[in-house]
Amino acid sequence: MEHEHNTGRRIGGTFLSVENISLAFGGVKALTDISFDVREHEIRAIIGPNGAGKSSMLNCINGVYRPQQGTIRFDGQAFQQMDPHKAASMGIARTFQNIALFKGMSVLDNMMTGRSLKMHTNLFLQALYVGPNRREELEHRQKVEHIIDFLQIESVRKTPVGRLPYGVQKRVELGRALAAEPRLLLLDEPMAGMNIEEKQDMCRFILDVNDEFGTTIVLIEHDMGVVMDVSDRVVVLDYGKKIGDGTPAEVRANQAVIDAYLGVAH
Amino acid sequence: MQFFFEVLIGGLLAGVMYSLVALGFVLIYKASGVFNFAQGAMVFLAALTFVGLQEKFGLPLWGAFPLTLGVMVLLGIGIERVVLRPLVNQPQITLFMATIGLAFFLEGVAQLVWGTEVRRLDLGLQDEPIESVMERFNLLISKFDLVAALVAGLLVAVLAVFFNKTRIGRALRAVADDHQAALAVGIPLKQIWAIVWSVAGFVALVAGLLWGARNGVQFALTFVALKALPVLILGGFESVLGAIVGGLIIGASEKLAEVYLPSLMSDFLLKHYDISINLAGIEGWFAYMLALVFLLVRPEGLFGERHIDRV
Structure with a gap:
């Protein structure tokens, strides 16, 4: 096979x-x-x-x-x-042998960090959170939601990662890597x-x-x-x-x- | 009752000054998970540089401010280069020890360059009661305190929005959590640290100016940082909002305790135990007592992140 x-x-x-x-x-x-x-x-x-x-x-x-x-x-x-x-x-994206997720952050936030390099607006301009920034944030959120669906972890998207069982954490880590496309x-x-x-x-x-x-x-x-x-x-x-x-x-x-x-x- | 309000408001305003110092700690803690022992030294250095520039070149307030800010930003970038960069992915205790070294270094350099005598810092704000409030409400409220509180409040608001509403906040938390993972997802660790230390330098400058104008620019400014500790324990080390709320609680309760607790306590002791005692100087230790109690009840602080450990 x-x-x-x-x-x-x-x-x-x-x-x-x-x-x-x-x-x-x-x-x-x-x-x-x-x-x-x-x-x-x-x-x-x-x-x-x-x-x-x-x-x-x-x-x-x-x-x-x-x-x-x-x-x-x-x-x-x-x-x-x-x-x-x-x-x-x-x-190049990766996962780690001993899960290296951001434990205090939600599944969603963890996966959004995976898109760090895909975000283009200026680090300082983001402080304003208006116009193009807001639109960009929404687009990234959509991509991440797609990956969440793909990995079937919809039900825990707002849960802090530290609280999830080991197997699910592994899946989230894969998700964060995938978020970087x-x-x-x-x-x-x-x-x-x-x-x-x-x-x-x-x-x-x-x-x-x-x-x-x-x-x-x-x-x-x-x-x-x-x-x-x-x-x-x-x-x-x-x-x-x-x-x-x-x-x-x-x-x-x-x-x-x-x-x-x-x-x-x- | 009117006296009570005067004490309360005075305490709240003083509390905002504590928050201002605490804020510097929160910034660094959010970005590296480390208590920055050098924050007090940065406050001292900023105030001393400001006064020194003013004296040496006869600069006005608005000339010395951007120059000092420039020095603090350069310092932030320098700290990232020299101290933090070689320590990426080291245990947090190593970073903490580095900040202790940094504290002594900054204190030494500041005094080496600008000398050790106590200096007066005049921001053009008088520490006198506001007349209109005095007339209308019959309350004595210091003009200086009020302006200082407004400045601090504004700063807190700006920073809160900056860190909670932008992707920087997320990146900060990620960096504090796990350097290696943050690098692997492409968060620019070095820039983030340089930015945060520069902003912490800016906060130190504002705190240094306000505290320096109040108490004189002297070595004792470094101890202001110690007053920020109970504020942080109360509010939570990683919360900007916690820093402000913690400061208000500490400021108000400290002043109220100073005024009302001695008589209450000595009355109580005299009545029930027949002990006559004169309590004074409560303001000096009350904040730390409160922090201690808080540590027992809610170690992560009012707004801190609750830590979950799997066993």
């Missing part, structure tokens, strides 16, 4: 490529010489055991970490080091800590986002079943090194991957 969902979309050329990335924290080598590419409209998974460097990889792509070596090429531009704000303005969406363990039903819902949302909006998605996931179902291609990391890259079927058959996950007999 790997490719059942891609009827309406066409996978394009290389959109993001990570070239020879190395990242170390002091003596700890988090990533060693990692290279892979992501094509337009594709769902690309990064998997690997705990501590393999998956989150570090994502953090390099959106500029939270600055790799010592290597290049990140996004949409034709090459970067030695990304910067979170630059990444956001180029259309990203071209590249980075999802760090979107299904961690969820039960089967919540996982199925989240899977469906991810596939729908990819399908309807054509958003390119890079996701980190532990659940192998999920990864095999959703992704077009998979990168496997272990101890900061790339040990496998290919379609889910190829990766599943890869001996190095099996060894990394199941251990090797001595």
